[in-house]
Amino acid sequence: MELTKGKISTFQFFTMLFLSRTLTTVTYLSSYTENIRLSDMLIQPIFRIGIGIVIMLPLYLLYRSSTSENLLDMTIRKSKILARIISLVYVIFFFYFTVVTIARLDLFAGTIVFPETDMTYILIFAIILCCYGAFLGFETLGRSSVLSAVFVIPALIFIMLTLTKKVDFLNLTPIFYNGVDSVLKVSVDSVGQTVEYAIIALALPRVKGNIKKGFFIWLVSQTFLMAVMFFFACTVMGNFASTQLFPFHTLASLAEFAMFGRLDAIFTSVWIMCAFIKAGLLIYLQSDILTTYFGKLKRTTYIIAIGFLTIIGNILISGQIKRFTFVDNSMIKIVLTFITVVVTPLIVLVFRRKEKKKCEKQL
Amino acid sequence: MRKAIIGVLVILLSVFIFNENEIYRKDIRNRLVIQGIGIDMNDNGSYSVTIQAIDTNAQSAASSDDASQPPLKTFKTEGNTIYTALKSVTELEGKVPLYSQNRVIILGKSITEENMDDVIDFFVRDVENSSSVCIAAAEKTAGEILEAKNGDEYISARNIETAINSNEFDGRIFRLQLYELINRYNSSTKDFALPMLSVVEKDKEKSVEIIGTAVFNNTRYREKISKGETVFLNMLYNTINNSALSYDYEDGKKVSLNIVGAETKRKIVMKDGMPSFKITIKLKADIAEITGGVSAKMEVKELDKINSTGEEYIKTESTKLINKMYNGYNSDALGLARLIYINEKNFFKENEKNLDSVLQKSNYEVEVNLEIRRIGHEFVV
């Protein structure tokens, strides 16, 4: 029972990406920024925007040349083998991020919510539900992301508002205390964790509307969210933030409203909704690539296979902090992002330019 | 295919449901709801932990109308570490401790004087512990505080927490929550202050009172300042919201002010290579009481005198406290080193290791701006 492929609006698409990026922001691990002072994390988003725009340039040029095709569609006309290789790269990239997303969720749940429980069954349950989301298709994911955003955004705003009375500017740290290098490094790490650029590379032809406007609003809004969250983490918790595995979760636990304290339950809800959308979208994209460029099997079969492999991958990582640290490695992410967002579009761009020149010569 | 998927889900669900150990263990009926934790160190180096918890057996037997003061019980356990000592309570009660409802952590003298480094990690590392739990220092032992009884009933940790949290209305109480403590702990100076608790006996009735504020230098307890001095500590630290303040303004006349709003700005400038701090305290207050008779009207001159005397008084006392802190106790509980860190990072980098002497040699200037808004049932002429 496969749902038909259709286009979604820019609003739905970038809401999906916003939630996906929000998940990365809220699951920020303090280990990523051990060499950087907290206030520098307020500046780092600005560097991120710059780096993000620069690395998206090849994709932008590709998109300008053809708005109805993604780079795999462009490649397959030139060479089926090359298209399959590139699509495999993307599948591996998305699979890696799916495993990391679920692994982070497992680390969080296993540390905070179920510290003494074997997470296996819960992981299987979560992955099955994410596969279900993928099965329902791109349009459904788009629609549900808008509905999820109706919960997520007010929840985050509510948590921030309740924390305003605990802000202490004395907790700020001097900007660039350890130099600009460390801030740049963290910005590059942060860009490496942004799988959304690769999603944009593949999913743009399925989006209707003003994409440039949508992209910039998304870029600015998620940067703003990141900056605001780091601001509160820094000014409310100060050095305490660096002692917590998931500082934003601890930040939410400090939030109080009337007689209700510990609003981390709201935070957990936000987290899980975003994780569901992100994992569902990544599994869907993998199955879509495999169905389109490899064919042979039904999309459902690919989804089940990907789900099964994700379960295996996450069971191996679950409860093993060393393995998690090995897998959740910044360098792997940076390299993979660079390949999928910069290198492959550049290769396709070069091919297209050559093709264009050939056509012009023939004419 | 669909039947296979449904079958797998049903099996998974059954495994979950019949995995009753998890459901039973975490259920609220099987949890020991801890209200207060007190830590002391024994002579042999082991930790003695006093736990105050809700007595659910007595609670359930008692009338459900009486929910204001739940029945409590205490446990005393020992262990090589805080965690092993706390875990031992399971043997005594047969229930898993629930730390998330803990209201206060009390550190005995034996801990605050020597061994804070060894006890803090558990409360930060454990995920159940609330980051906003209040921390207090005991004048003698923490066990004494939590085991104190007024008649037949224990003095509840909840009441102690309420007393500490009343710093919102009473500037004589200093409050530090766990996350704030760790924030200070991990800063360059490792200096902070904690409310100090003691068991006070009056007319054969015991109560737990906050007797002042314990000042720490480099995580070690140095000295206690009085509740009166704590008002100025709160002013200088910008944590005062509402408080009472009284002083002499004329021979035989005392005035009591109700401070309704306060804002403290702290600035730093470098003078002759050394930091110079300027602290501006802005207060809004109402006159609550003037001793020496009742009058229907007050002259403007008198009001100005009250104002200026108050400013002078606050300035003097604040300056005294600053000197006491830096020159007497060698403690940066006021957090002024942070200003150097934020505003003069290069100077901070050079002098990070000898901040104590820098702060002793620095200049401190306190300016007070007291605005008396209302004077109650009295005219001003």
Place this chain on the structure above:
Amino acid sequence: MSENWFDRKIDEITIKDNNSTEKRFVDTDLQKNMIYVKQQFGDAFDVKYRKYNASGKKVYFVMVDGMCDSLLATEQVILPIIEADFSDESGDKLIYSAADRVSASIDKAITNDIDEAIREAIYGSILMLTEDSHFVVMFGVQGFPKRAVLEPSTEMQERGSREAFVESFKDNVTMIRRRVRSPVFKTQIVEVGNTTKTRACVCYMSDRVDKKMLESVVERLKSSTLDTVLGSGYLQPFLDTKYPSIFSGVGFTERPDVLTAKISEGKVCIIVDGTPNALIVPYLFVEHFYSLDDYLKRPYYATFIRVLKIVSFLFSVFLPGLYVAICTFHQEIIPETMIFGITGQESRTPLPVMFEALLIHLIYEIVREGGLRMPKSVGHAISIVGALVIGESAVTAGILSAPMLIVVGLTAVSSFVVSTLYEPVAILRFTFIIVGGISGLYGIMLCFSAVLINASAINPYGVPFTSPLSPTKMGAFRDLVFRVGWKTMGKRRMQVNKLEK
């Protein structure tokens, strides 16, 4: 292999349908016709056959006694015909003469299909057959007993009309006609149910309905493979989205004013004969929170009531599951003033919180279902027993805790605020209790995300179930949670075919 085994089982138990679709024409031999008719009806006591002599010609009248008005049949049909002069006419001429000149009945038809004539007789027509004729006249003299128009039993409104649909679809259509005095209101009859031949009337407004949607509805009704249709609910799955979901893209109402409002938005409504509940397609999720009173009252109050409904819905779905999750996994969320009460009460009960919640909700559903089915005379006894059993006694005996009772009480009351969603809410409630008890808030949110995405997948007739929230249609927001005044809202019509697909 297992599927084949399953199919084989179905073959064994299902009797194949042997309805022939061949037309059987009226024979010129009256005897043969009458034999055939009597064969079809068998020994049915309520089918009356009368032979009369009309100007020397044999004329047979056939009618189903309970379905026809005997006085009307006698005075309007039989008497004029037997008194008329047919000396110069016979056979087909006699038939046409009787139909056109003699009987003043406006509801009449002539057919050469004897099966059609038999069906019309069952619907309340009196048949007239004669010798040497290829035709049968059917005079409509319906007079079957029917219920008077009463107040709605489920959709109560403070300021709306007090009329509700009845079982006769003709009366129901009349109620709508009285509200839409315009020829744009159209109806189309579709017969459903191979045996019951139930009439379903498809209603719509021709100037605003989506033609494709209308065709799809009619097609789906015609292709419904049902033997008997005893209620509109039988047809619901055929009209609903093909995708399995806990929510339905088909709504229902028993109010003619609500139905009128729906068709004026471009929706299609199906009135099924024999049921006072009409079906509405497509039905969006947000419409469950609307009522006619919202549009009859001031906007600020209507907004308040809608917000209340949304909150009630959330309570009815999530409250028990959240309570179980918090008591089992997230005790830190419980405010300090409540921890004492909850801990003390829960420690007295023998069951874990999850099983306690399941038990009490099960008891509540039993009492509710019992109260629904019980005769009114003993209804009070049920409510007293329910209150005593579940309330006082269970808490005193230590079987259930007071906080759990408060939760179930609030949940029960909240679930009736949005009664059209009761079915999915009841199931979701149990699901969230189990999930909350097993995996806490984590599981509840995962499950909620799955439900959300499941609802987002429903796309009946190309209109997403979650519109106008998602896909977002800004114009529709003036009547979503907040309702603007009629002066603003009346400027543009809210039309289904304008919702983004």
